[in-house]
Amino acid sequence: MVSEMLIYLLSFFLSFIAVYGMRRFCLWKGIMDVPNTRSSHVNPTARIGGVGFIVAYIASLALWGDVSILFCKMLAIAVGVSILSLMDDLKGLKPSIRFLVHILFSVGIFVLGIKLIGISMPFVEMRFATMAFQIVISVFFLAAMTNVYNFMDGIDGYAGGVGILGALSLAGFAQIAGKVAIVDALLMLAAVLAGFWIWNYPKAKIFMGDVGSAFLGFYFGAVILYLTLINADFLLPMLMVFGVFIGDASVTMIRRLINREKIWEAHRSHFYQRLTIIGWSHRRVIWLEFVHMVICCMLAFGYLSVPEAGRLVLISVFLLTFVIKFGYITLLERSGRVLHEAG
Numbered sequence: 001m002v003s004e005m006l007i008y009l010l011s012f013f014l015s016f017i018a019v020y021g022m023r024r025f026c027l028w029k030g031i032m033d034v035p036n037t038r039s040s041h042v043n044p045t046a047r048i049g050g051v052g053f054i055v056a057y058i059a060s061l062a063l064w065g066d067v068s069i070l071f072c073k074m075l076a077i078a079v080g081v082s083i084l085s086l087m088d089d090l091k092g093l094k095p096s097i098r099f100l101v102h103i104l105f106s107v108g109i110f111v112l113g114i115k116l117i118g119i120s121m122p123f124v125e126m127r128f129a130t131m132a133f134q135i136v137i138s139v140f141f142l143a144a145m146t147n148v149y150n151f152m153d154g155i156d157g158y159a160g161g162v163g164i165l166g167a168l169s170l171a172g173f174a175q176i177a178g179k180v181a182i183v184d185a186l187l188m189l190a191a192v193l194a195g196f197w198i199w200n201y202p203k204a205k206i207f208m209g210d211v212g213s214a215f216l217g218f219y220f221g222a223v224i225l226y227l228t229l230i231n232a233d234f235l236l237p238m239l240m241v242f243g244v245f246i247g248d249a250s251v252t253m254i255r256r257l258i259n260r261e262k263i264w265e266a267h268r269s270h271f272y273q274r275l276t277i278i279g280w281s282h283r284r285v286i287w288l289e290f291v292h293m294v295i296c297c298m299l300a301f302g303y304l305s306v307p308e309a310g311r312l313v314l315i316s317v318f319l320l321t322f323v324i325k326f327g328y329i330t331l332l333e334r335s336g337r338v339l340h341e342a343g
Contacts, residue, residue: 004184008191011060015195019052023199023206031090033207040155040268040276045204048089050212053196054082060188066181070112074222077108081146082215089209095264099143105218106142110135114225120232122311142221145242148249149217154273156204156282160197161290162245163216164190169241169297170223176304177230186223202282237300240318244293247322248272271329278332288325295321 026032026046033047061067061075084101087093109115115138118127128134153159171186196212199205208216220242228235239246248271256263268277275285299318303311 004187007060007064007184008187010063011056011188011191012195014059015053015056015192016198017195018056019049019196019199019206022046022049022052026206033209040273040282041204046206048086048209048211049196049199049206050082050208050210050215051086053192053208053212054079054215056195057189057192060192061185064184064188066184068181070114071181071185073112074109074114074226075219077105077112078215078219078222080108081105081218082211085150085210085214089211099147102143102146102214102218103139106139107135109142109222109225110138114138114222114229116141116225116228116235118232119235121236122308122315125232138225141225142218145221145224146214146217148242148245149220150210150213151249152245152270152272153208153210153213154268154270155276155285156202157197157200157286158272158282158289159208159213159216160193160200161286162242162293163193163220164197165290165293165297166216166220166242167193169300170220170227170238172301173227173234173238174223177227177234179227179230182223182226189219202286233304236315237303240296240300240303241293243296243318243322244289251322251326271326274329274333292321292325 023046026048031047032044033041034044035041058075058079067075081102084093084098084105088098115134116128117134118125120126128137149159152162167186167190171183171190174180174182174186196208200208224235224238227238252270253263256267256269261267268274272285272289275288276282296318299314303314306314
């Protein structure tokens with residue numbers, strides 16, 4: 001236990017120092033995120049902080065040493081995604097190229113045997129019989145998780161904080177599954193993200209960049225698929241853990257499709273962004289989202305301990321929390337517009 005606590009502390013401090021070093025490097029080289037009309041920040045800010053916590057994470061795992069070959073291969077593919085995203089941060093890549101490479105890396109995870117072979121939901125058991133369908137649904141899932149995490153990294157402290165809570169929650173599922181090595185790896189990830197989060201908390205001194213957000217989305221997606229292979233009942237509650245991201249991104253994308261907008265272009269129409277537009281501070285928004293995420297996590301773990309009928313109730317409560325939050329934000333927007341017009 002002592003040695004485990006030491007490696008978590010070391011992971012935290014390695015990340016804290018590495019991210020600080022990346023900030024100094026960005027300031028020196030002028031690698032800055034300059035605000036534009038779609039930005040949620042007003043001052044040029046260092047970017048690619050994700051490089052710092054990824055390097056710290058790899059170093060922590062290397063020092064710990066208790067990592068399987070399969071896990072190393074999975075991590076290597078996730079790092080490949082981050083390298084592509086670093087190129088996008090520095091030079092800019094076409095969305096079609098990014099998406100194609102995400103698909104190729106997702107296929108790599110499938111080749112490792114980490115895939116979605118079925119879905120287990122209350123009163124519904126579905127198994128994907130053909131390999132063709134397994135690869136399509138697995139690749140789609142990983143590409144979607146990667147892009148959702150990227151889309152939702154739009155204000156200070158948000159993606160990093162969700163990453164910390166997400167890593168801790170997935171560690172809980174890994175503990176239930178008896179995968180102690182995965183538990184340690186996820187707790188180390190939470191530690192390195194905490195080291196980054198100190199620098200990213202509003203008002204952020206550095207952003208994680210696409211290099212960080214794409215890595216986290218892809219890596220979390222791969223871990224979810226891996227744990228689902230162990231217990232099919234884990235899939236739905238693990239998705240509930242990341243509901244604040246998945247729910248906002250999904251509803252926003254559907255709304256943009258209905259409005260015939262280009263969904264691959266940058267925008268400020270996510271619900272969390274709409275709160276900042278009406279005047280909420282980044283700090284206020286992220287703590288609303290963190291409270292919501294904790295509620296989602298509680299419902300997710302409760303899901304595993306109740307019978308099928310109880311699971312349906314918890315899913316209903318989960319969905320209701322989003323109806324309430326999204327409805328509240330919409331009402332705030334409308335009341336704000338009324339006040340503005342009256343003024």
